[in-house]
Amino acid sequence: MKLLTTLLSSAVLALAVAGTAQAEDKLRLGTEGAYAPFNTVDKDGKLAGFDIDIGNALCKAMATECEWVTSDWDGLIPALDAKKFDAIIASMSITAERKEKIDFSKKYYTTPIKCIRAVGTDVDPTDEAKLKGKMVGVQSGVVADNFVRGKFKDIVEVTAYKTQDEANLDLLAGRVDLVCADSVVLAPVVKDEKNAGKVEFIGGDFNDVEFVGEGVGIGIRKGDTALAEKLNKAIEQIRADGTYAEINKKYFDFDLYGE
Known part of the structure; x- marks a missing residue:
């Protein structure tokens, strides 16, 4: 009986170890x-x-x-x-x-932060006079959100969206004047044939470590x-x-x- 108990204990221990190893392998x-x-x-x-x-x-x-x-x-x-x-x-x-x-x-x-605007508008993130009072769209909680609020806090009105796609769609619909986000995320929006002549980059790259991070x-x-x-x-x-x-x-x- 003692031998059987020992064998059973060893088997349970082996299974526990195997289970732990399996968990660690995922x-x-x-x-x-x-x-x-x-x-x-x-x-x-x-x-x-x-x-x-x-x-x-x-x-x-x-x-x-x-x-x-x-x-x-x-x-x-x-x-x-x-x-x-x-x-x-x-x-x-x-x-x-x-x-x-x-x-x-x-x-x-x-990657840096960039901004896009509708073609034919004059909003410019590097020109306070052309930015004042404008509506800027960002995805909530990302670095671009912090960047816009930190850089232009008393100049613009910020609209934060759950996803980046929602911000992009509102720019195309004319509900916001400017959208700022990761440059690589915005590039396909500008290059998309469906958006040809509708949106463009404006203001260059923003690499502020305070907002963009490391x-x-x-x-x-x-x-x-x-x-x-x-x-x-x-x-x-x-x-x-x-x-x-x-x-x-x-x-x-x-x-x-x-x-």
């Missing part, structure tokens, strides 16, 4: 799924985009299975803290404000240094072995990583 990644071309849902209902490809490549480099979880943008950090997933890969900029709540990996890309990184829970180290090594690996370049080429005609 990395749950949180993303928004509404921020093309970085993370979006394709016509088949599957997650796609630069962030998704990078996340899958990082998991492969770490010999880890990826499991993707979607969340509204405003819910990503709370969901991370609630352990609904292990990391955020959703084009989240590394800012001082966010670093108070979560930790980050090293950056995996960096680049885009992977958000992780405070103190999870082990995961941060694994992600940083994986980022270095896919940069070195050409995987990053292949993914980059799929979406962009320039190196998104930056300096």
Whole structure:
């Protein structure tokens, strides 16, 4: 009986260890799924985009299975803290404000903020006289939101949207005068044949570190240094072995990583 009890205990322990190992071999990644071309849902209902490809490549480099979880943008950090997933890969900029709540990996890309306006209008983010009293659309809670409120706080009226697509559509409909966002996110809007002659970039690049941050990184829970180290090594690996370049080429005609 004692031998049987010992064997049963050993079997239970082995199963527990195996279960733990299996859990550790899966990395749950949180993303928004509404921020093309970085993370979006394709016509088949599957997650796609630069962030998704990078996340899958990082998991492969770490010999880890990826499991993707979607969340509204405003819910990503709370969901991370609630352990609904292990990391955020959703084009989240590394800012001082966010670093108070979560930790980050090293950056995996960096881009400036740009603004677009309707063709034929004279609104200009570099000219206070042409900006005063204008309606500016941004996605709520992203760096462009902080940038517009911080840079033009007493000059413009800000309309914040749940998604970037909603802001873009309101610009095309004439409900806002200017939209500011990540330059790469706005580029397809300007280049889209359906929008030819309707929208244009104005004002150049805005790279204010105070608002833009230190680049885009992977958000992780405070103190999870082990995961941060694994992600940083994986980022270095896919940069070195050409995987990053292949993914980059799929979406962009320039190196998104930056300096």
